[in-house]
Amino acid sequence: xxxxxxxxxxxxxxxxxxxxxxxxxxxxxxxxxxxxxxxxxxxxxxxxxxxxxxxxxxxxxxxxxxxxxxxxxxxxxxxxxxxxxxxxxxxxxxxxxxxxxxxxxxxxxxxxxxxxxxxxxxxxxxxxxxxxxxxxxxxxxxxxxxxxxxxxxxxxxxxxxxxxxxxxxxxxxxxxxxxxxxxxxxxxxxxxxxxxxxxxxxxxxxxxxxxxxxxxxxxxxxxxxxxxxxxxxxxxxxxxxxxxxxxxxxxxxxxxxxxxxxxxxxxxxxxxxxxxxxxxxxxxxxxxxxxxxxxxxxxxxxxxxxxxxxxxxxxxxxxxxxxxxxxxxxxxxxxxxxxxxxxxxxxxxxxxxxxxxxxxxxxxxxxxxxxxxxxxxxxxxx
Numbered sequence: 329x330x331x332x333x334x335x336x337x338x339x340x341x342x343x344x345x346x347x348x349x350x351x352x353x354x355x356x357x358x359x360x361x362x363x364x365x366x367x368x369x370x371x372x373x374x375x376x377x378x379x380x381x382x383x384x385x386x387x388x389x390x391x392x393x394x395x396x397x398x399x400x401x402x403x404x405x406x407x408x409x410x411x412x413x414x415x416x417x418x419x420x421x422x423x424x425x426x427x428x429x430x431x432x433x434x435x436x437x438x439x440x441x442x443x444x445x446x447x448x449x450x451x452x453x454x455x456x457x458x459x460x461x462x463x464x465x466x467x468x469x470x471x472x473x474x475x476x477x478x479x480x481x482x483x484x485x486x487x488x489x490x491x492x493x494x495x496x497x498x499x500x501x502x503x504x505x506x507x508x509x510x511x512x513x514x515x516x517x518x519x520x521x522x523x524x525x526x527x528x529x530x531x532x533x534x535x536x537x538x539x540x541x542x543x544x545x546x547x548x549x550x551x552x553x554x555x556x557x558x559x560x561x562x563x564x565x566x567x568x569x570x571x572x573x574x575x576x577x578x579x580x581x582x583x584x585x586x587x588x589x590x591x592x593x594x595x596x597x598x599x600x601x602x603x604x605x606x607x608x609x610x611x612x613x614x615x616x617x618x619x620x621x622x623x624x625x626x627x628x629x630x631x632x633x634x635x636x637x638x639x640x641x642x643x644x645x646x647x648x649x650x651x652x653x654x655x656x657x658x659x660x661x662x663x664x665x666x667x668x669x670x671x672x673x674x675x676x677x678x679x680x681x682x683x684x685x686x687x688x689x690x691x692x693x694x695x696x697x698x699x700x701x702x703x704x705x706x707x708x709x710x
Contacts, residue, residue, distance in 0.1 A: 335593040339398050339633065340365070342599060342606055345626045355634050361392035365399050377698040384700040396637050401587025406688050409583040410681050412470065413576045415660055417650070418667040419493040422510050423578050424469075424568040426451040426520055427485040429559035436475075436484050438538040441639045442531065443484065444473055450524040451486045452648050458511045458519060465494030465503045468649030468659075472582045476590045478610040479622050480632035487582055490568070493663065494650060502666040508570055517566035528556055576680035586645060590636045597621070 340363045348359050364370050366389040376385040391400045426447065428436075436443045452469055459467035470489045477483040492505040531537055532552045539546050546552050571578045591608065598607040604626045612620035624632070638644060650659045 335596070337596040337599050337606075338593045339591070339596070342596075342626050342629055342633075345599075345601065345604055346630045348630075351634060354640055355637055358394060358396045358634070358637050361394040362397050362399075365392040365394070365397050366390070377701065379698065379701050382698060382701045384698055386698075395587055396589040398588060398591065398593050403688070405583050405587045406684055408586050409576075409579050410684055412579050412583075413681055413684075415656060416576075416579075417468075417491045417493060417660055417663050419491050419504055419663070421571050421578065422490040422492060422568050423571050424451075424455065424488040424490055424516070425485055425566065426454070426488070427483070427565045428524065429562060429564065430482075431559050432556075433482040433484070434540050434542055435537065437482065437635060438540045440475075441642055442536060444475075444638075444642065446524065446527055446531070447473065447484060447486050448646050450520055450527060451488060452646070453523050454516060454520040455488065455490055456649055458516060459490075459494055460497070462511065463494065463503060463505060464498065465496050466650055467491065467494040468651035468656075469647070470582075470651050471646050471648075472585060473644045474585055476636045478613075479620075480590055480610075480629070480636070482635060489571075489578055489582070491650070492570070495659070495662075502663050504667075510568055513567055514563075516568055517564045520566050521564045525556065529553060532556070574680075590633055599626070 343359055343363050348356060351359065368389065370390040370392060372387050372389045374385050375388055377383075391397070393400050395401060428443075428447065432443070448471060451471060455469055456467055459465055468491055472487045473484070474487060475482065475484045490510065492510065494503055494505075495501065496503045532549055537552070539552070543555070546555055595610070596606065596608045600606075605623055606626055606629045607621060607623050608629075609619055610622055611618045647653055647656065650656070
């Protein structure tokens, strides 16, 4: 009998060392799912070897399928990447990143759904308005929300894939943007900042923001408006550049964060039970150290980890413009007909999809091999 493999250190091991009674009901549900994932609590399956005479069988435990679990979502992640890659427009794409000043982080923590929705709206409007003004065309985007830095710090930002083409407002025909850049990042930052500030002021006047105790001095609309106006004069960090590695490389990058959250178990290097400390690696971009080591108490680690859990039902991926779900299939058909003269899938995209399918097949096949006789195991797992 063989059991399914487990990492030496996991987020679930950290949770067992912390009192989680003060977390919200939704967060406690996430914590429960992570600790029970691929354990006997969720049930198990016995997978016998298909070779006659071999009595070995492997035990596979069921997964929790929670989108915040570091052990779940890999197959869904690969399916999402293939789905987006196959239905991509036949043109170059730009990779845009929209961030907000760190002064807003504490307000963000208490208003995650409101702030996240605002980030999506402001960034999408900035891109679509820019394309309309500069190219007189209707553009599109696929955007993904990230709320964390590599060291689990609060860093809300939106990654966006923007096609270098659109449909002309006057003629309705496909227009390709022939320049290597869509818009200067300073102009885009200014537009994004103005739209964001305009919308945040509306939320303040409607009283839809929850103010944390650390900002108790912001007890009226005037003080709130002053607080948000201070970073208004700063340069907001928005970046946009063409995808040097191809469109599918950016899709793969974004796909890593779709069905998982904040940190993978492989980055956890040690858990000291006596000192109640955890050691993990992260990317220190400032010092260009991509294997920096961080030590945190287990309480602080779990607090940071749970900061990035989404509210129930909140979608971290948005599509809009010509990439909107309702019209995307038709627009891709029109664009490919214009570019290739027929409806066909680009060879570069098919190659990437084939690589993903091949890697998925190899991993699934490796998990279905008997360790005793190297025969095929009959899988029947949830």
